[in-house]
Amino acid sequence: MSSWPFRVGFGEDAHRLEAGRRLVLGGVPIPHAELGAAAHSDGDAVLHVVADALLSGLALGDIGQYFPDTDAQWRGMDSRLIVQRALALVRERGWVPVNVAVVVTLDRPKLGPLRAEIARSVAALLGLPEGDVGVSFKTSEGLAPLHVQTRATVLLARAEAAPGVSGE
Numbered sequence: 071m072s073s074w075p076f077r078v079g080f081g082e083d084a085h086r087l088e089a090g091r092r093l094v095l096g097g098v099p100i101p102h103a104e105l106g107a108a109a110h111s112d113g114d115a116v117l118h119v120v121a122d123a124l125l126s127g128l129a130l131g132d133i134g135q136y137f138p139d140t141d142a143q144w145r146g147m148d149s150r151l152i153v154q155r156a157l158a159l160v161r162e163r164g165w166v167p168v169n170v171a172v173v174v175t176l177d178r179p180k181l182g183p184l185r186a187e188i189a190r191s192v193a194a195l196l197g198l199p200e201g202d203v204g205v206s207f208k209t210s211e212g213l214a215p216l217h218v219q220t221r222a223t224v225l226l227a228r229a230e231a232a233p234g235v236s237g238e
């Protein structure tokens with residue numbers, strides 16, 4: 071690994087939308103969603119990409135390696151645990167997240183009114199101020215009405231380069 075004090079991570083996820091499932095994004099249950107994410111876990115596609123971005127920044131693989139969808143113990147799991155695990159792996163290596171940018175592509179429902187709540191929820195999980203979590207929403211313009219797709223980038227810094235952050 072290079073000695074630069076910064077690294078970038080990226081994550082991408084998609085889940086089919088089905089009736090009779092819950093839709094949870096960034097740890098926030100989405101009210102009045104007619105369709106929810108088909109998944110082994112709670113299907114939180116925002117937390118999945120945040121965790122994958124954290125892991126990829128340090129070339130630590132992906133969440134499927136740590137939480138295989140063939141393992142019954144992870145069925146219906148709260149995806150906040152996935153982010154907590156990824157964050158612990160990053161911190162153990164002496165790195166901390168600086169900021170995160172998330173994009174959610176979903177046709178319905180409109181998520182704009184929940185932007186601040188989702189940003190706050192993700193920020194709290196990562197120990198970041200709310201202003202360090204950017205959340206964008208896009209429709210698929212009708213091209214993928216039965217999917218939720220998410221992408222995230224994260225900037226990681228060496229803990230000693232991050233003012234006021236202990237990295238513990």
Ligand SMILES: Nc1ccn([C@@H]2O[C@H](COP(=O)(O)O)[C@@H](O)[C@H]2O)c(=O)n1
Nearest residue numbers: 176177178179180181182207208209210
């Ligand atoms: N589920 C969504 C999707 C989009 N928005 C907001 O709608 C605006 C237009 O989105 P386009 O994909 O047509 O560019 C944009 O401001 C999104 O924030 C939303 O609230 N919920």
Ligand SMILES: C[C@@]1(CO)OP(=O)(O)OP(=O)(O)OC[C@H]1O
Nearest residue numbers: 109110111118134137138139144
């Ligand atoms: C989270 C895990 C594990 O429960 O399952 P899913 O909820 O299906 O999510 P996905 O983003 O497809 O992959 C990671 C999985 O291992």
